[in-house]
Amino acid sequence: MKVFDAKHIKNIVLLGAAKSGKTTLAETMLFEAGLINRRGTVENQNTVSDYHEIEHERGNSVYATTLHTEWRDYKINIIDTPGLDDFIGEIISSIRVADTCVLLINAQHGIEVGTELIWNYADRYQKPVILAINQIDHHKSNFDLTLESMRKRFGSAATLMQYPVNQGEGFDSIIDLLKMTMYKFPVDGGKPEKLPIPDDQKEKANALHNELVEKAAENDESLMELYFDKGSLDEDEMRQGLKIGMMNHEVFPIFCLSAKRNMGSGRLMGFIDNVAPSSIEMKPEPSEKGEPMPHGANDPTTLFVFKTLVEPNLGKMSFFKVISGSIEVGNDLVNHQTDQTERLNQLFIMDGKNRNPVDKLVVGDIGATLKLKNTETNHTLKDKSVSGAVRPIQFPGARIRTAIIARNKQDDEKLGEVLKKIHQEDPTVVIDYSRELKQLILSCQGELHLAMVKWALEHTYGLDVDFVTPKIPYRETIQKGADASYRHKKQSGGAGQFGEVYLKIEPYYEGMEEPTGFNVRNKEETELPWGGKLVFYNCIVGGVIDLRFLPSIRKGILEKMEEGPLTGSYVRDVRVMVYDGKMHPVDSNDISFKIAGMMAFKQAFTNADPQLLEPIYDLEVVVPEELMGEVMTDLQGRRSIIQGMEAKGAYQIIKAKTPLAELDRYTTTLRSITQGRANFSTSFADYAPVPYDIQQQLMAGYNEQYEEVHG
């Protein structure tokens, strides 16, 4: 394989709403560049990019796929991503390692919700963006409306580089405003004829050309001066200006395509070669601490692993970008996160499932390797001399959660292991065995994502599973002080048991005053693993309970706090003053005091105006303005407290605090009330009291269950 230096490597990611034509474009680019000699189609299930069985079955991309082409003297690494935001993890990690985003806009629809959702991520990473209007050959193509929607969304940064002379089924000509040439394609696409601009297009083309020159000049003072002097800019000067504008997010050049008919992709690749920045021209990657990582060709080696794929008969593949220096077959690198040394015995450039072995990869390039034992996505592999690690990709929080059980009990262990593997591949699939809920909780991005996990479990790993409603991790606390005492006494048979405890419990909050009216001898503060605190005071006077029994009393209390009196949920934020009791010279022991402590606590708790708390989530819904009413009404039905609203383009962002119990399958409802035109994200905010009637219901439910189990 030809070796390219860093300047001649360009990394692009194909982004866009579902079905905009990303996979078809990737295939066309490979074909145009002569890397493949037959163009597959998504319908025929034979594209290089969509090679997974599930992608064939569904007819859309599920995984981000790495491909490459060579166009003129450049190598272009292409990552084809899925359009559905259920697979946002794949999309984000691809954007992260690309240097230019190519955002496809479907000429049938203009800017879609899907475009909007994905745009937010491209924008967050501030990568240069090329806007590619695809499907201009489609009979429903509407170039003008599409352009209008883009102008509305991106403002004047959306910069026409080309426009189609005709559209729909007769589409075959594009006027290029940089080269001031008309490209006319043969019926089945491919290499266009370069023609002078026809007379009837001259006026329009000249006006748009001048706009483009101005736009290119705007981004740089010296170009601006040149433009004023000469009244124009030459092609190279325009390219230079556009590049600066792209890197500052002030220019989003617009290209015209029919990926299906193979029209326009060569010109797009030429522009990527000549104008899109290579990795070494971009700002250095930030480290975890926000400092710049080394990024020179002669710096010691750093690799960033952005994706992991477990292929059934190959094992684990790690995809990485070379952040600095270079890597050769057989090199040893240290994994920053695990501190283990990994030997890279094989290096590949990937084209879908095809592996092209290479001996060396240089800075800016994207490659893959096999069988790294201790390396996962987001890890940095580096030369010993490199300090720090590349800042990890932040994956979004889950939007849907479910409990999962294996249909066959004996598969439980395997299910846990397999789900761990799936999480390694897709960090947006999160698995957590909740000891508290006694459920295996699976969280991910949406119904479809969930269905994919199920598909993989069944097809790839032969595991039958069921999804069941997940329980809610409630908490229990108290609202006022209460006293209680308990005498534990057992004197049948051999050794007896005796312990008596008097205690007072009170709600605990940060910064409260020390208890008065007690003779505090000792205070022990415990941060509870499930949040909140237990503060335990020894206020025993005159040695009525031996010092050695106090830890047992505390242990008894903690045990009850693990299975609270109201609903069996964790108890938090209580302080306990143990102030009196009794011992027996022979029968008192640890277990007796543990039981006495536990029972006294339980009694006091019941009398202390107990309150159930529920997890509350911060919810952010992005919704087109005209659908806001429906979404708000639905949110109010979910006991949400609306925190505010904010306009963003044609969208409104609603911020609310919503109980987790009301978020079950919210993805599904939101999709149905907005026809898939809205999106949301959640993050845990806090615990808040459950309304009285719901608390009563939950307690009744728990008692019923308790009776069933304990008789």
Ligand SMILES: Nc1nc2c(ncn2[C@@H]2O[C@H](COP(=O)(O)OP(=O)(O)OP(=O)(O)O)[C@@H](O)[C@H]2O)c(=O)[nH]1
């Ligand atoms: N007419 C026309 N159809 C196209 C064009 N590009 C893609 N298509 C069709 O649009 C459909 C979707 O194409 P894909 O390439 O799978 O689109 P995608 O963006 O990869 O889709 P996802 O991966 O599911 O997001 C297929 O039926 C393609 O044949 C085009 O330029 N013109």
Ligand SMILES: [Mg+2]
């Ligand atoms: Mg696709």
